[in-house]
Amino acid sequence: ELKVEQNPLFLSMQEGKNYTIYCNYSTTSDRLYWYRQDPGKSLESLFVLLSNGAVKQEGRLMASLDTKARLSTLHITAAVHDLSATYFCAVAGGTSYGKLTFGQGTILTVHP
Amino acid sequence: DSGVTQTPKHLITATGQRVTLRCSPRSGDLSVYWYQQSLDQGLQFLIQYYNGEERAKGNILERFSAQQFPDLHSELNLSSLELGDSALYFCASSRGGNQPQHFGDGTRLSIL
Numbered sequence: 001e002l003k004v005e006q007n008p009l010f011l012s013m014q015e016g017k018n019y020t021i022y023c024n025y026s027t028t029s030d031r032l033y034w035y036r037q038d039p040g041k042s043l044e045s046l047f048v049l050l051s052n053g054a055v056k057q058e059g060r061l062m063a064s065l066d067t068k069a070r071l072s073t074l075h076i077t078a079a080v081h082d083l084s085a086t087y088f089c090a091v092a093g094g095t096s097y098g099k100l101t102f103g104q105g106t107i108l109t110v111h112p
Numbered sequence: 113d114s115g116v117t118q119t120p121k122h123l124i125t126a127t128g129q130r131v132t133l134r135c136s137p138r139s140g141d142l143s144v145y146w147y148q149q150s151l152d153q154g155l156q157f158l159i160q161y162y163n164g165e166e167r168a169k170g171n172i173l174e175r176f177s178a179q180q181f182p183d184l185h186s187e188l189n190l191s192s193l194e195l196g197d198s199a200l201y202f203c204a205s206s207r208g209g210n211q212p213q214h215f216g217d218g219t220r221l222s223i224l
Contacts (some may be wrong), residue, residue, distance in 0.1 A: 030209075031210055033212055033213075035215075041217070042114060042202070042216060042217045042218060043202070044114075045212040045213070045214065048210060048212050050210050067151040076189045088155065090155075098143060098145070098160045098162070098167055098168050098206075098208070099145075099157045099160065099168045099170060100145075100157060100213060102154060102156075103153075104154050105154065
């Protein structure tokens with residue numbers, strides 16, 4: 001059974017600082033997704049990572065994928081308050097190709 | 113706006129009752145997915161339909177069932193409701209392949 005683990009689960013950052021969220025998964029997959037969720041809201045797609053070494057960047061967020069290590073990272077550069085949200089990684093595969101297995105989520109709070 | 117429409121937004125009902133949640137996918141998306149989000153279980157995949165046929169199943173309870181209709185909208189039926197079924201139920205749709213799943217705003221189900 002595919003398992004996805006994120007760390008840290010809680011992240012309190014100061015504005016302007018950098019930090020990385022890690023996403024580890026247990027079985028081979030070549031599709032990994034990052035989503036953002038604001039409190040009480042839906043999930044918004046951030047990145048789609050499809051191959052080993054893939055790197056995607058949007059604004060202050062950069063995501064990467066290492067399929068050999070079964071690891072993805074979401075790097076936050078010079079955090080701002082608007083980035084406060086819960087971030088999920090999700091891995092496709094396991095027993096069903098269309099199924100996404102989500103990590104627990106990382107609750108990010110950016111302080112002034 | 114993801115383009116995925118879920119109704120109703122909120123449902124309050126009692127134990128033992130039956131409810132139906134409805135989802136209209138984005139225009140052109142053939143795949144529909146249902147997820148359950150709760151504090152203790154996180155985001156759990158329930159079931160996927162593709163163009164009217166069941167494609168993948170997760171840890172969906174026998175009391176739950178779903179279907180996708182010829183116009184591609186989907187319904188999730190929950191019966192013999194228990195307190196533990198209280199959760200946020202998301203529908204997502206995608207064009208398939210490696211495309212990300214786009215999530216609706218969810219239906220918040222409260223069992224009293």
